[in-house]
Amino acid sequence: MTWVYVLIAVVLVVSVWLMRGRRVESGMTSYRKHIDALSSESRRGVREVNDRQRNGRRPNDTGK
Amino acid sequence: MARDLAIDLGTANTLVYMKGRGIVLNEPSVIAVNRQTGEVLATGREAWQMIGRTPGYIVAVRPLRGGAITDFEITERMIRLLLQRVGVSRFTRPKVVICVPSAITEVERRAVTDAARRAGAADAQLIEQPMAAAIGADLPIDEPIGNMVIDIGGGTSESAVISLGGIVALEAVRVGSFDIDASIQAYVRREHGIAIGERTAEEVKVAIGSAAETEDESQAEVRGRDLMTGLPRTVVLTPEEVRVAIDDTLSSIIDSIKRCLAKAPPELAQDFLVRGMYLVGGGGLLRGLPQRIEKETNVPVRMSNMPLEAVVMGAGHCIEHYDALKTMFMGARR
Ligand SMILES: Nc1ncnc2c1ncn2[C@@H]1O[C@H](COP(=O)(O)OP(=O)(O)O)[C@@H](O)[C@H]1O
Ligand SMILES: [Mg+2]
Numbered sequence: 001m002t003w004v005y006v007l008i009a010v011v012l013v014v015s016v017w018l019m020r021g022r023r024v025e026s027g028m029t030s031y032r033k034h035i036d037a038l039s040s041e042s043r044r045g046v047r048e049v050n051d052r053q054r055n056g057r058r059p060n061d062t063g064k
Numbered sequence: 065m066a067r068d069l070a071i072d073l074g075t076a077n078t079l080v081y082m083k084g085r086g087i088v089l090n091e092p093s094v095i096a097v098n099r100q101t102g103e104v105l106a107t108g109r110e111a112w113q114m115i116g117r118t119p120g121y122i123v124a125v126r127p128l129r130g131g132a133i134t135d136f137e138i139t140e141r142m143i144r145l146l147l148q149r150v151g152v153s154r155f156t157r158p159k160v161v162i163c164v165p166s167a168i169t170e171v172e173r174r175a176v177t178d179a180a181r182r183a184g185a186a187d188a189q190l191i192e193q194p195m196a197a198a199i200g201a202d203l204p205i206d207e208p209i210g211n212m213v214i215d216i217g218g219g220t221s222e223s224a225v226i227s228l229g230g231i232v233a234l235e236a237v238r239v240g241s242f243d244i245d246a247s248i249q250a251y252v253r254r255e256h257g258i259a260i261g262e263r264t265a266e267e268v269k270v271a272i273g274s275a276a277e278t279e280d281e282s283q284a285e286v287r288g289r290d291l292m293t294g295l296p297r298t299v300v301l302t303p304e305e306v307r308v309a310i311d312d313t314l315s316s317i318i319d320s321i322k323r324c325l326a327k328a329p330p331e332l333a334q335d336f337l338v339r340g341m342y343l344v345g346g347g348g349l350l351r352g353l354p355q356r357i358e359k360e361t362n363v364p365v366r367m368s369n370m371p372l373e374a375v376v377m378g379a380g381h382c383i384e385h386y387d388a389l390k391t392m393f394m395g396a397r398r
Binding site: 053 | 081084085088202205228377380381384388389390391392
């Protein structure tokens, strides 16, 4: 029966190790994603959406 | 299908941006309630028209007026009605990003997000108003550059320095354009002996108010109630008088801007001299205000091109890029 415990221990150790690795990586990627999402190219989208709506529908109309 | 929403819950005006659609609602943050039954009678523009003109049993109020939530129940009802009006229900369950004045407390924040969830939002997140303003005003906040944004609203004025996607320094005061109206009201009462309403004072401010001498110095006729006789009376106000009336209020707003500048690290402070500070919010539209701030701080001031919509556009950007910008939501940090 001991092998079951050994297996569980190994799985735990490996998953903890993987999660730590992922966390280090995710700090950098999520920061990059955050900064990229704030770039002026990415921000142009919101304005385009709004301009389209302004030219089309009237404000205060929820489009329903 | 639910469409996610971004809301600028301002002290004076509420704007809603719908994902993929743009701004779908823009109206005063006012609610009119029947005092006796507790029923909501009107919201938005309709309620705004009632301010100062209601019979005793109706109250028309701005629940966020001073940049703080004075009546949680009324605020909650306003948020629920707002969400209902843009089509949120228990069945649609959109994600909602809400901008609130940074001066509000933890308890008030919780009240706002709870109200949104109870109204049917699947998730409600808050973001700092100056951050949204900077995104909406299109400042290069993703770069290691000192970006300074000043948002002068109705009940609050907030200045912030932003660099590398985050707030470096923040200064928020509960003084704003409503206080300018109040100082005009107080001045007319003191110097001319007539009482005028809040809305009349605002009209005077927009018509002839200024922070520095301007080219057009035309006067305005103001109607109110004579304090002695109780009868309606008209007086003429000059722009110079209005400048005197509002000077103290303007000084406290400008002082808070100076405090924010003083909080900025030196590396970023030098950027302001070149790049200037960006002004957003309706209060920033006061004539001569950019020049006055410039004179008192020695830092150039630029007007953002959509001063009244910058905050909701910034919040709208956050709802369009919800996952990438999650880290920016208040409460996301520990
Ligand atoms: N042209 C103008 N001149 C001076 N003040 C203005 C002007 N237009 C709007 N305001 C003032 O701006 C305030 C509203 O600004 P806003 O940014 O919408 O406030 P908030 O974000 O707090 O809701 C009001 O007090 C209004 O009187
Ligand atoms: Mg605002």
